[in-house]
Amino acid sequence: MNEHNQFAGETQRIPVYLLSGFLGSGKTTFLTSMLARLKNEGKRPAVIMNELGDINLDGELVSRDVPMAEMLGGCICCSIRGDLGVEIASLVQQHHPDAIIIESTGAAHPMETLDGVTDASMYASLELRSVITVVDGPELLERRKLGKGRTYKLMAEQIRCATLLLLNKTDKLAPDQLVEAQQLLRELNAHAAIVPAVRCGIDDWGWLDEAAAPELKERDAEAGGGHSEPDGHHEHHGHHHSHSHVMAYTHYFDGPVQSEAFEALLKRLPDAVYRAKGVVSFSDMSSGSRYLFQYAYKESDFIRIDPQGHVNDVAVFIGEHFSKDELRKMIEELQVKS
Numbered sequence: 604m605n606e607h608n609q610f611a612g613e614t615q616r617i618p619v620y621l622l623s624g625f626l627g628s629g630k631t632t633f634l635t636s637m638l639a640r641l642k643n644e645g646k647r648p649a650v651i652m653n654e655l656g657d658i659n660l661d662g663e664l665v666s667r668d669v670p671m672a673e674m675l676g677g678c679i680c681c682s683i684r685g686d687l688g689v690e691i692a693s694l695v696q697q698h699h700p701d702a703i704i705i706e707s708t709g710a711a712h713p714m715e716t717l718d719g720v721t722d723a724s725m726y727a728s729l730e731l732r733s734v735i736t737v738v739d740g741p742e743l744l745e746r747r748k749l750g751k752g753r754t755y756k757l758m759a760e761q762i763r764c765a766t767l768l769l770l771n772k773t774d775k776l777a778p779d780q781l782v783e784a785q786q787l788l789r790e791l792n793a794h795a796a797i798v799p800a801v802r803c804g805i806d807d808w809g810w811l812d813e814a815a816a817p818e819l820k821e822r823d824a825e826a827g828g829g830h831s832e833p834d835g836h837h838e839h840h841g842h843h844h845s846h847s848h849v850m851a852y853t854h855y856f857d858g859p860v861q862s863e864a865f866e867a868l869l870k871r872l873p874d875a876v877y878r879a880k881g882v883v884s885f886s887d888m889s890s891g892s893r894y895l896f897q898y899a900y901k902e903s904d905f906i907r908i909d910p911q912g913h914v915n916d917v918a919v920f921i922g923e924h925f926s927k928d929e930l931r932k933m934i935e936e937l938q939v940k941s
């Protein structure tokens with residue numbers, strides 16, 4: 604474990620991108636271009652790949668200079684979920700990547716995978732930045748026609764939790780089908796940017812880097828709303844949607860907080876936040892008192908822990924498109940008081 608301070612400021616956090624999407628939708632195709640893009644920017648990305656089978660064929664497509672952890676023989680979200688945090692933490696220690704991409708199997712429930720990512724935040728300074736769901740356009744329309752079976756439900760869930768929706772294989776969609784697919788995506792997810800693509804090719808990579816957001820917002824403002832879509836959304840630079848309406852917010856504490864104030868904060872969480880988890884130190888307990896907390900459906904639970912090795916004071920909040928800024932303010936107020 605690194606000896607230096609791990610309560611890293613925002614700039615030192617490693618962005619984590621979760622790549623989700625149905626089997627064969629084009630995740631690996633997108634992973635390849637994301638890696639090329641990040642390397643072009645001088646970054647050192649690392650990859651975690653998860654395959655249902657025992658051999659990872661897609662892994663062969665990732666060049667050997669990219670550190671990669673493979674989680675085979677199961678789905679990140681169920682059988683080996685506990686290992687995801689460990690995998691991420693050891694990848695960080697060994698390779699010090701400055702971006703991590705997790706490609707989950709097409710059968711994964713993204714909320715469960717997100718939960719696995721939160722575990723890793725306790726051991727390494729991470730920030731889940733985007734959930735990119737690659738959607739197989741023709742398959743989506745086909746599945747909807749077939750009715751709302753389990754497969755369609757999983758697809759819908761993957762779409763719902765995305766911050767960026769890549770509507771892929773549009774070369775196989777007629778113009779009216781393209782419109783239909785976009786409408787369906789918007790019904791399932793009111794906030795995420797929808798980007799139609801062929802072979803996952805996209806031009807706008809602003810979402811990769813949060814620092815790019817203010818500049819893009821300005822560009823939108825300058826456009827004077829000229830880019831508005833019929834439904835009032837700015838699809839072209841949809842970043843501000845994904846930035847103000849996040850799925851997960853990771854907060855690294857600067858120091859201990861007061862226990863009752865923290866419990867009160869959990870009670871005041873907006874409904875859109877349905878899970879939170881982390882490690883906190885309480886200022887009003889005997890020194891060194893650290894607690895693992897869990898929050899789900901308005902109920903919270905604290906367990907006293909005495910971790911071996913370095914563990915961050917961190918809280919991760921998961922939900923559906925809540926405002927990260929508001930939540931950050933709530934926690935910062937708490938820290939001032941304590």
Ligand SMILES: Nc1nc2c(ncn2[C@@H]2O[C@H](COP(=O)(O)OP(=O)(O)OP(=O)(O)O)[C@@H](O)[C@H]2O)c(=O)[nH]1
Pocket residue numbers: 624625626627628629630631632633661708709771772773774775800801802803
């Ligand atoms: N026609 C068409 N085919 C595409 C497009 N994008 C990807 N494909 C093909 O779709 C297949 C699946 O692509 P992958 O990138 O392997 O998809 P995946 O989601 O990683 O697949 P799994 O690993 O099986 O979950 C490949 O044969 C691609 O060449 C597209 O835009 N149009």
